[in-house]
Amino acid sequence: MTSGASVAGQTTSLPAANQRTVWALAWPIILSNITVPMLGLVDTAILGHLDDVQPLAAVAIGAQIFTLLLWSFGFLRMGTTSVTAHAVGQKGIDNSLPLLQQAIWLAIPVSIFCIIAAQILTPLLLPLFGDDPTLHALTADYLTTRFWGIPVTLLQYCLIGWFIGRGETRIPMLMLITANLLNAGLDYYFVWHLHMGATGVALGTVLADVGALTIALIAALQRDLTLRLPLPDRAILKRMIVINRDLFIRTLTLLIVFASFAALGAAQSTEVLAANAVLISLLLLISNALDGFAHAAESLVGRFLGAAQPQQMRRAIQLTGINSLIAAFILVGLFVLAGDHLFRLLTDNEDMLPRLQEMHLWLWLLPLSGVASYWLDGVMVGAQATASMRNSMLAAAALVFFPIALLPGQLAAWSANGEVSANTLLWLAFHLFLLARAAFLIPAIRRIVQTTQK
Known part of the structure; x- marks a missing residue:
């Protein structure tokens, strides 16, 4: 079934949900998303081969704080994808431009708020990551530079979400690959030739983001975006705000978990913080690779929902889930083969390598622990079931992660090597948190499937 709903005399035609359709959407996202954590791995490798481990630790802390401030507003990406995909299915691709324009209107006050919040919160958050004044100074320098790129990052969220919602995933691919290649080259030059350390990494990231935004704006202008935006549309903005409110709470909760994870590692030692940062960089590689099918689910589920094609929507959910699981097993195999x-x-630091070698199992299990939650998030975004996403994230954090992660002292008392045991407990909490996110979404996915069968 490829014909969709009739709206105002116009029939919206969509391709059927099959492997070809899923892969046409997923492969550009997989390829581009892999470059995102690859950039983090390049940063880790560049800084990890310095004699001093502190620049790497500073970037780990600074990236967590920047992410806490900015990714809390990742709803600009997911929310824009959700409403755009639904509009494309309901009214056709030519009627999606107003959604991008209204998303940009939302990004303007959010940018102002983030810049102000960054200045206020940074001095309050740094003490959570240990009490080393030198490390705090390096982190503050990194953040001062990164904050210049706040408006650029938020506008990228809007544009990437719009292109994914339209099913034009090759544009985000071009944006992200170009940006990350620029970032890798600039980081190497700033760190190894100009000796700028953590600040050089931050500057390279900002300049690369400007390059990605330029590509996105050129592509949007070719699709009739005008630099002179129309006045805000209250009806569209109200609908986007309702969706984005739930996504904001969900994303903020996730980032609090990540920040707490980093802070609890830093409380053990700088070496533990840095070793955990390496695995978190690899987690970003995993999540971004698997997100290709999650983004495909967002676009397909949203468009089939808007076009009133429930059978195709269920097929899209099934296919994206199967492909996500296969990809997860492939990643596990690659990590096992790579070994030490x-x-x-990523590093030749003799203090970090023994710690990393003890953490093989946690790395190997990450794709399997996270695959279901990443895929289901994509389905929920497409189905506009954002309240379920919010509730599952809150429950997983409050009922699973924090009760386990905040007990390292007790486990340390049972072990002769308390520091390693504390970090083991921290990673156990994180894996169970990923599994719990998916488990708490199972009732929601059942409701979606049952509703479309009526």
Whole structure:
């Protein structure tokens, strides 16, 4: 079934949900998303081969704080994808431009708020990551530079979400690959030739983001976006705000978990913080690779929902889930084959390598622990079931992660090597948190499927 709903005399025609359709949407996102954590791995490798481990730790802390401030507003990406995909299915691709324009209107006050919040919150958050004044100074320098790129990052969210919602995933691919290649080259030049350390990494990231935004704006202008935006549309903005409110709470909760994870690692030692940062960089590689099918689910589920094609929507949910699971097993196999060689590519610091070698199992399990939650998030965004996303995230954090992660002292008392045991407990909490996110979404996915069968 490829014909959709009739709206105002116009029939919206959509391709059927099959492997070809899923992969046409997923492969550009997979390819581009892999470059995102690859950039983090390049940063880790560049800084990890310095004699001093503190620049790497500073970037780990600074990236967590920047992410806490900015990714809380990742709803600009997901919310824009959701409403755009629904509009494309309901009214056709030519009627999606107003959604991008209204998303940009939302990004303007959010940018102002983030810049102000960054200045206020940074001095309050740094003490959570240990009491080393030198490390705090390096982190503050990194953040001062990154904050210049706040408006650029938020506008990228809007444009990427719009293109994914339209099913034009090759544009985000071009944006992200270009940006990350620029970032890798600039980071190497700033750190190794200009000796700018953590600040050089931040500057390279900002300049690369400007390059990605330029590509996105050129592509949007070719699709009739005008630099002179129409006045805000209250009806569209109200609908976007309702969706984005739930996504904001969901994303903020996730980022609090990540920040707490980093802070609890820093409380053990700088070496533990840095070793955990390496695995978190690899987690970003995993999540971004698997998100290709999640983004495909967002676009397909949203468009089939808007076009009133429930059978195709269920088929899209099934296919994206199967492909996500296959991809997760492939990632596990690659990590097992890589073994210690992967860690040695990222750092030759003799204090960190033994810690990383003890953490193989946690790395190997990450794709399997996270795959269901990443895929289901995509389905929920497409179905505009954002309240379920919010509730599952809150429950997983409050009932699973924090009760386990905040007990390292007790486990340390049972072990002769308390520091390692504390970090083991921290990683156990994180894996169970990923599994719980998916488990708490199962009732919601059942409701969606049952509703479309009526």
